[in-house]
Structure formats: C-alpha cells, structure tokens
Amino acid sequence: MQQDYNKVYSLLYSQTRTMESRWSNLKKLEDETFLKIIMGAAPLDTFDTFVSDWKKQGGDKITEEVKEYVK
Numbered sequence: 001m002q003q004d005y006n007k008v009y010s011l012l013y014s015q016t017r018t019m020e021s022r023w024s025n026l027k028k029l030e031d032e033t034f035l036k037i038i039m040g041a042a043p044l045d046t047f048d049t050f051v052s053d054w055k056k057q058g059g060d061k062i063t064e065e066v067k068e069y070v071k
Contacts, residue, residue, distance in 0.1 A: 016065035022058035029054060 015023065033050040036042035 011070050012066050016062055016069070018058050018061045018065055022062070026054055026057060026059060026062075029057065 029050065033042070033046060037044060037046055
C-alpha cells in the first residue's frame with residue numbers, strides 16, 4: 001500500500017526574539033482553544049477569536065520576523 005504525502009518543511013529551525021519571549025503563552029492558547037473546540041466545549045467560531053488573540057499576543061510579530069529571516 002503506497003500513500004502519497006506532501007512533506008512540509010519548516011522555514012526556520014531556530015527561534016526569533018518574540019518566539020523566545022511569547023511562544024509558551026501562544027502555544028498554551030492554541031492547545032487550550034483547539035482542545036475545547038475538538039471536545040465540543042466551545043463552538044467552531046471560537047477559532048476566529050483564537051486567531052485574533054494569537055495575532056495580538058505576538059503572532060503577527062513572529063510572522064514578520066520569520067519573513068525577514070527567509071528573505
């Protein structure tokens with residue numbers, strides 16, 4: 001049985017400055033939100049709130065830093 005996989009490679013294997021200071025909080029927010037959605041404790045549209053919160057808490061800054069790194 002052969003399966004086709006699309007491999008996804010990371011653009012960055014180290015951490016940016018913002019990742020160093022905020023990643024644990026962002027990861028906790030992600031884990032808790034996803035678990036609540038999967039378990040049915042929160043509606044699916046909670047994901048939209050998560051994305052907004054993730055961006056405000058440093059996600060946008062991390063995205064900018066990674067883009068700068070790969071230029």
